Amino acid sequence: MKALILDMDGVITNTAVVHAEAWKKMTDLFLKKRGEKDGKSYKPFDVVEDYRSYVDGMPRYDGVRNFLESRGITIPEGEAADDDGKETIIGLGNLKNLYFQELLKQNGVVVFEDTLAWVKAYKKNGLKTAVISSSKNCFDIIRRGGLEQLFEARVDGLVSGELKLKGKPEPDIFLEAAKRLGVKPEETAIFEDAWAGVAAGKAGNFALVVGINRGNAGQTLEENGADIVISKFPKPE
Ligand SMILES: O=P(O)(O)OC[C@H]1O[C@@H](O)[C@H](O)[C@@H](O)[C@@H]1O
Numbered sequence: 384m385k386a387l388i389l390d391m392d393g394v395i396t397n398t399a400v401v402h403a404e405a406w407k408k409m410t411d412l413f414l415k416k417r418g419e420k421d422g423k424s425y426k427p428f429d430v431v432e433d434y435r436s437y438v439d440g441m442p443r444y445d446g447v448r449n450f451l452e453s454r455g456i457t458i459p460e461g462e463a464a465d466d467d468g469k470e471t472i473i474g475l476g477n478l479k480n481l482y483f484q485e486l487l488k489q490n491g492v493v494v495f496e497d498t499l500a501w502v503k504a505y506k507k508n509g510l511k512t513a514v515i516s517s518s519k520n521c522f523d524i525i526r527r528g529g530l531e532q533l534f535e536a537r538v539d540g541l542v543s544g545e546l547k548l549k550g551k552p553e554p555d556i557f558l559e560a561a562k563r564l565g566v567k568p569e570e571t572a573i574f575e576d577a578w579a580g581v582a583a584g585k586a587g588n589f590a591l592v593v594g595i596n597r598g599n600a601g602q603t604l605e606e607n608g609a610d611i612v613i614s615k616f617p618k619p620e
Contacts, residue, residue, distance in 0.1 A: 384590060386566040387505060388557055389498070390440065391516040391539075393576035394595050396528050397493040402518075403434040405483035409468075410450060413475055417456065425454050435600055440577025442517045442540060442550040443476045483520065492527040497616040502533060504619030511535055513560040517543065517550055536563035551579035552607075554587030561587075576600070578607040 393399030407428040414425040428434075428450070437453055438446030444460075451458065451472075461471025468478040506512055513536035514525065521539030525531060538560045542548075548555035561571050572591040573584040578600070584592035585608030594604030594612035601612045 384510065384572050385570040386511040386513065386561065386564045387502065387572050387574065388513045388515055388560045388564075388589075389502065389534075389574040390576060390580050390595075391514050391521055391524060392518060393439075393597060394574050395495060395498050395502075395514065395530065396524055397495060398487070398524055399434075399439065399576065399597075400430075401486050401490055402438070402483060403430040405479050405486055406430075406434060406438055406446070406450070408482045409475060409479040413470070414454065417470075425456075431598065435578070435603065440517055440551050440575070440579040442543065443480065443519065444472050445550050447472045447476045447479070480520075487520070487524070487527070492524050494528045494530065495615075497618075499530075499533075501616035501619055506533070511564045511566060513537065513564050514539075515556045515560050516540065517556070519544070536560055538563065551577070552582035552586065554583045557583055557587045557589065561589075575604075575609075578603045581609040582607040584608065 389395055392402060407430050410428040414427060418425050433450060437449040459471045461469060461473035463473060465471050465474035465477060467481045468474055502512055512534050514534040516539045519540035521537065538556050543556055546559065548559060557573055561568055568587050568589045571589050572593060573589045574593045574595055575581045575584060576595040576597060581592050581594050581604050592608055592610050594609030596604055596612050596614050604612050
């Protein structure tokens with residue numbers, strides 16, 4: 384193995400739960416309004432099940448589209464300039480981002496110590512390291528967590544947008560990170576906590592796809608292509 388590529392939210396930082404809270408705030412508000420209009424009651428966002436199934440690891444607007452589809456709701460795509468909360472895919476995604484950034488400011492960034500110790504140890508042993516994330520807030524989180532020096536390459540939501548990379552479960556983001564590190568997928572291990580992420584790693588033919596199960600997603604990760612599933616990184620020898 385020559386390189387390690389790690390997803391950020393939920394693998395390196397405890398920010399998946401912050402995303403989940405922001406998703407819930409945005410979607411519950413929307414579903415309530417929409418329910419009043421449609422004369423029915425939509426099932427609120429479940430921070431475990433809905434987060435994991437429809438938004439975890441995916442680009443922002445894919446998440447909005449997927450979740451609304453789960454409730455049988457179709458709305459227009461909208462424009463990049465749509466106000467936070469305009470009832471379009473982009474407008475709702477922008478509102479979720481506003482909530483996410485507020486929560487991030489309030490909560491700060493918690494770095495998983497097990498991940499940090501493990502990556503540091505393997506970096507010392509000569510392995511190359513990259514961070515990937517579908518999130519456009521990736522660099523802000525890396526900076527708040529004081530992790531700028533830990534990774535030689537970063538491919539995040541902003542880079543993905545510029546390069547028009549397809550979102551997970553397509554393998555593009557991992558392949559771009561491997562390219563930037565100058566390694567082949569066959570000599571690279573990837574670490575992911577989302578079903579879409581392990582599926583992307585499998586589709587990219589990476590040497591090892593490690594599922595990180597910080598909750599109870601072990602089975603889903605295995606079913607989607609994780610070679611092994613761990614609940615935390617082992618203490619380095
Ligand atoms: O909206 P952002 O910050 O660009 O993030 C996009 C997605 O990034 C992923 O890492 C998260 O798991 C999702 O919850 C999030 O929606």
